[in-house]
Amino acid sequence: MAELRVQFLEASKDSKVGRDFHKLMSNYEDNNPVVLAYKAVSEAIMAKHVWNPYMKMKHLQKSSEIFEEAVQLDASSPEIRFLRFTVEHYVPRYLNMSKNLQDDKAKIIAGLERHPKSGLSNDMARDIRAFMLTKDHCTEQEKQRLKRVPI
Secondary structure (H helix, E strand, O other): OHHHHHHHHHHOOOHHHHHHHHHHHHOOOOOOHHHHHHHHHHHHHHHHHOOOHHHHHHHHHHHHHHHHHHHHHOOOOHHHHHHHHHHHHHOOHHHOOOOOHHHHHHHHHHHHHHOOOOOOOHHHHHHHHHHHHOOOOOOHHHHHHHHOOOO
């Protein structure tokens, strides 16, 4: 799982790595919900790296479908919710593909507040918290809650 996290971070920055990550994840056929979430994020990464608008939408729709499957398998996983949150946060709002932001954010915060019983590694919990504390991802009140989480 740690290797998938590293590949995801690299894939989001580099189109060649993104294509390799997508190819790797496209071959995944099992039903581990967290791995499915990484498969979903690989589709979103492809949407970022292709230039054709039709293909962008196709990858985003596939990403959304796979995320739904992952959430159905494990609705309380803060990692799955975080991955979907990051994708939906950066999708333009006019595409109407960001309907889970508030619910996912609530689950992410609740998961971090349960840490270390959240199932997240300390590194992953720190990374998620750091992301959520940046920009406009959370309200000031939510940021204060996150800052109190001992990780």
